[in-house]
Amino acid sequence: MNYQGFLIGFWSRLFNFIKIELINYLAKSKGVSIGKNTEIPFSLAKNSNYNLTIGDNCGIQTDLLDLRCPLIIGNNVIIGKDVEILTCSHNINSSSTVPL
DSSP: OOHHHHHHHHHHHHHHHHHHHHHHHHHHHTTOEEOTTOBOOHHHHHHOOTTEEEOSSOEEOOOOBOOSSOEEEOSSOEEOTTOOBOOOOOOTTOSOOSOO
16 A cells, blocks of 8 residues: 555645634634635735634635625635735715725
């Protein structure tokens, strides 16, 4: 048997699992609600707040989420790198550029 290959795979998966759990713990300590089997980047966890809710089985690969208003991401969602989600809006018929 190839125990060396098994051990290399085991340790890399264990390291990745611990990393994901620590990142999710950081986000939860800032008030984020995160479901099971969800992975977010460290930069999002570091800058997140109570306005963010993420469901189960999600993979978020961006930190470009506007959290000035509540943002709810459902179950089984994948958001790719460089995707930007804005939660605030403005009246498109207004001449002012200040958000509502």
